[in-house]
Amino acid sequence: xxxxxxxxxxxxxEAVLNDRLIRELKGMGAKGYTITQVRGEGSRGVRASxxxxxxxxxxxxVSAVVAxxxxxxxxxxxxxxxxxxxxxxxxxxxxxxKYT
Amino acid sequence: xxxxxxxxxxxxxEAVLNDRLIRELKGMGAKGYTITQVRGEGSRGVRASxxxxxxxxxxxxVSAVVAxxxxxxxxxxxxxxxxxxxxxxxxxxxxxxKYT
Amino acid sequence: xxxxxxxxxxxxxEAVLNDRLIRELKGMGAKGYTITQVRGEGSRGVRASxxxxxxxxxxxxVSAVVAxxxxxxxxxxxxxxxxxxxxxxxxxxxxxxKYT
Numbered sequence: 001x002x003x004x005x006x007x008x009x010x011x012x013x014e015a016v017l018n019d020r021l022i023r024e025l026k027g028m029g030a031k032g033y034t035i036t037q038v039r040g041e042g043s044r045g046v047r048a049s050x051x052x053x054x055x056x057x058x059x060x061x062v063s064a065v066v067a068x069x070x071x072x073x074x075x076x077x078x079x080x081x082x083x084x085x086x087x088x089x090x091x092x093x094x095x096x097x098k099y100t
Numbered sequence: 101x102x103x104x105x106x107x108x109x110x111x112x113x114e115a116v117l118n119d120r121l122i123r124e125l126k127g128m129g130a131k132g133y134t135i136t137q138v139r140g141e142g143s144r145g146v147r148a149s150x151x152x153x154x155x156x157x158x159x160x161x162v163s164a165v166v167a168x169x170x171x172x173x174x175x176x177x178x179x180x181x182x183x184x185x186x187x188x189x190x191x192x193x194x195x196x197x198k199y200t
Numbered sequence: 201x202x203x204x205x206x207x208x209x210x211x212x213x214e215a216v217l218n219d220r221l222i223r224e225l226k227g228m229g230a231k232g233y234t235i236t237q238v239r240g241e242g243s244r245g246v247r248a249s250x251x252x253x254x255x256x257x258x259x260x261x262v263s264a265v266v267a268x269x270x271x272x273x274x275x276x277x278x279x280x281x282x283x284x285x286x287x288x289x290x291x292x293x294x295x296x297x298k299y300t
Contacts, residue, residue: 001275008287010191012134032242032285034212034257042132057134061287071194075101079195085132087108087161087191091210091287094271095279110291112234142232157234171294175201179295185232187208187261187291 006093006100007067011058011074012040012085018056025060028069031099033060042083061093063100106193106200107167111158111174112140112185118156125160128169131199133160142183161193163200206293206300207267211258211274212240212285218256225260228269231299233260242283261293263300 013021018035025033036057062070067088078084093099109130113121118135125133136157162170167188178184193199209230213221218235225233236257262270267288278284293299 001272003271006287008289032240034238034240034255034285036136036236036238036257038134038136040132040134055134057136061285071103072101075194085134085161085193087106087193089108089189089191089289091289093285093287094275136236138234138236140232140234155234157236171203172201175294185234185261185293187206187293189208189289189291 001094003092003094005090006061007064008089008091009060009062009067009070010087010089011070012038012055013058013078014083015054015056017078017082017084018058021058024073025058025070028073029066029100030060030062030070033058035059042085061091061099066100101194103192103194105190106161107164108189108191109160109162109167109170110187110189111170112138112155113158113178114183115154115156117178117182117184118158121158124173125158125170128173129166129200130160130162130170133158142185161191161199166200201294203292203294205290206261207264208289208291209260209262209267209270210287210289211270212238212255213258213278214283215254215256217278217282217284218258221258224273225258225270228273229266229300230260230262230270233258235259242285261291261299266300 038055038057040055071086074084074086138155138157140155171186174184174186238255238257240255274284274286
């Protein structure tokens, strides 16, 4: 059993951004993803008021390089305009070659 | 792109505790949170029998100090009375100043 | 407040595998679990085409030994036949004795 360290990238965004984000993640090299319907509240993005409502949590297992590219992409194109949260964790995966 | 290490606190509890927990998290300094409807089973709290049913998973990104305060609060006020699970992970976040 | 490091094992699988996986996790020593309905897409397992549809995310807090056993079990019995993703993270838990 081969264990490999990969990056789990988690993105929380308004549901309306889901399809666009998935398309962009694939374009940056993500081989798969998981989407969870969530509710949230926060104070991020250009909205003057806090937002509260239906969001999606998108999770994808990728290499460290792809994880960095995703964070940079979100920082460049989303964080000043949208209420998007993103964070990265290191996880241990079996059969890591399936994800990179 | 500035990457900051923050704490992701995850709390799993009966759905009836959701609003109270959110209010308390905000009072301890959490700036945002994500709620997921989940199902679970476990053997925790005062219930003699295992519980199985509708729960919520509450996740919040906070500083290490706030994470410690949340865990201590849960230990003091919940763990002997309610079926509550809580754990903390270190995650890498872009724009960490939004959360502390 | 006693903090213990435990393993959070996450399994993402087709919903039809949920009950079987839960039964097997319990048999390997998992004391509790959380199930989330998710959607996903990936290219894993024997299916020639990508799969997209209703999945479950199963999460369980266990000891390092049980986590290894779970991954080995999945590698032996699932990964060549089913579209199953599994990964492990180290988390800090209060009252860790409840889980092992």
